[in-house]
Amino acid sequence: MSDSSQSPTSPTSPTSPTRSLAARAAALDAADQLADRRKLFALDDDTVYLDGNSLGALPRHVPERLQDVISRQWGELRIRSWDESGWWTAPERIGDRIAPLVGAGPGQIVVGDSTSVNVFKALVAAVRLLDPTDPARDEILVDATTFPTDGYIARSAARMTGKPLVPVDPADLPGALGPRTAVVLMNHADFRTGRLHDLAGITAAVHEAGGLAVWDLCHSAGALPVGLDAHGVDLALGCTYKFLNGGPGSPAFLYVAERHQDRFDSPLPGWTSHVDPFAMDQDFAAADGAIRGRVGTPDILSMLALEAALDVWEGVTVEAVRAKSLALTDFFLECVSAYAPPGRVRSLTPAAHAERGSQVALRCAEAPAVMETLIARGIVGDLRRPDVLRFGFTPLYVGFADAERAARTLGEVLNAVPAETATSAHAPG
């Protein structure tokens, strides 16, 4: 960190920082109520996997479960599995498995399609919820710092609904709300910095202004309590391949608050969202409930891998996961302070717990070379160009010794990789 004197384990302490932090890590791991979860995942001790915020690790039981889906359900039962193996109802059944993790009651979440497609459904549907009652309320506000797909799709939704798109920095959001605010699309946690936005406060402010709040939960679902119902969120969506460990590109989810379901008018009214799909009726009549958010035939293999992966949550609360996540990122930041040469990395992740997701982002002028070397040494984070080192902490399988080892290796790598310039790591942002 830029000021290593903030570290509680300064070079003057009687034991070396390494021994002291390693000992503390061991004690923290020994006291960790979630430590037993790690054995549920396919992980080896040579690797510290801190990229679960990009692709969650494989739960060990998933291959066998998917083998059954492929060889028996598809291979033997074939078409009968749409009924007999529960394929047809998978989108809403798996939605109900995700629901408690994001604070939603049953019947409000369906799984399917990509995050991008769900952003489109949610924004267009939100505009349509408001349009008949207040057509002058026309602005679609979108987080200007968002993961780019949300911005691209928001621009398309605005273009296709004829509404103006207003990109807003989250810090400026309160001042941007007003009588023209129709829909606000925000990321709960920023993909780059790990900053957690105030879902409860922003949702309340959007409602106060008369608009609807749509949340992208890609970087918070499975990492921390979201409280969709409690905070009155209108629509939400998120991916399932990060902290929910659903597998590469596993289907996303869409939340439609119960009070909006009767008037949810999808721009993608595919046949599986019809009230009676097998009537093959030429006229569309929407199903009741969140099923309106379905579109085409569900991709069963990806979907049932996700369903199996959700078993790792049995007996675990997202509150416990959150407590460990904060302890882990606190401890990692402390270790980085102790181990990193002064001035070489600077945390972009807020220190305040209420503003922190489940990752740590470090700005580093030599980030590409540093991350390449880290990965070669078994510390798997990722790079966000041009100069951000990202380290994701999935409490179900990352421990405190992992955090200590990652920070220690980072310190060693920084000492080995020459600094590019004296000042670039101190650039603002």
Added chain:
Amino acid sequence: MSDSSQSPTSPTSPTSPTRSLAARAAALDAADQLADRRKLFALDDDTVYLDGNSLGALPRHVPERLQDVISRQWGELRIRSWDESGWWTAPERIGDRIAPLVGAGPGQIVVGDSTSVNVFKALVAAVRLLDPTDPARDEILVDATTFPTDGYIARSAARMTGKPLVPVDPADLPGALGPRTAVVLMNHADFRTGRLHDLAGITAAVHEAGGLAVWDLCHSAGALPVGLDAHGVDLALGCTYKFLNGGPGSPAFLYVAERHQDRFDSPLPGWTSHVDPFAMDQDFAAADGAIRGRVGTPDILSMLALEAALDVWEGVTVEAVRAKSLALTDFFLECVSAYAPPGRVRSLTPAAHAERGSQVALRCAEAPAVMETLIARGIVGDLRRPDVLRFGFTPLYVGFADAERAARTLGEVLNAVPAETATSAHAPG
């Protein structure tokens, strides 16, 4: 059939129809150049699987291949697989595997999303291709007899682009084309009747009228030559879980003719269609080529199961598949004529080869009970409510003895299931 005297094996022939047709089936199977393909699929001899037009059978090698994708690529390589296992480029790589089966040169097909989502992309993009040059050309024509999702999504695309939707019976299409024709969406093969529409002739007529032709190939891709490039089709899409055996809900494909790619303007411009996705740029700039048809993060498990499944096409031409398909459906119709009690079933599938897809649809007043009994006896077709028995013929794994057994069992079942009324099976349609 309604007139069994048309059968070449009338009751007066010296051998019984059963022996004669069974013997011919055996001879046809013995001469079948594709007969060796059946062993590539997970099928048992107790079942005649005639529902490959709904869900293709499992190729035997897929479970092992997907096990590698899950356990090694996801489980061990994890995030590295986006590069090292070729995950990132899977949509266009698999598109290029499908391309020769539908008569497309490379670089024009991407795989991803559902058929419904791809109908939306194609229709909106087609409207946008025309809009700047000829805004008065505004009508979106859609097959009024189509699989319903196409009609539902076409209605949404029309609503969102502000264009009128004109449902047209395919037989009336020539008269409906004119100076207002913008886009025509047709199914190549009708899901209910198995009727094959004249892709070459209709595409030429649409072009003659100044419009663009979009084809849904769900029921023809992998069943017969399509000739997308040769016939100048503009945009096309289709599913991969029927005659391409990609697995339940496997991702669909989208074809964008090379000449349209520069101006293809997707309504779903997700981050993976960006020219430099990992720049995480807030401004959208579309990639070159068919990659513009991509949207979100690809669902790798479903997608790589499809990729593996396409191996069954090695060394097989779709022309050979078509020849066997026509021979199979001819023979099945002949067997039905011989075995079915007079007046109980009537074929909705055209007799002319040029008008027939790869299924036979039989109207039968007692269809629900008949299909239930057929399935219980190992003849797996399906029902399209209220009164259509569908039998799909996948030449890679269905043989002539299967066709004979299916028709013979149908005859037995019809003799066992009492006729509901004397006339209902003769209703027009």
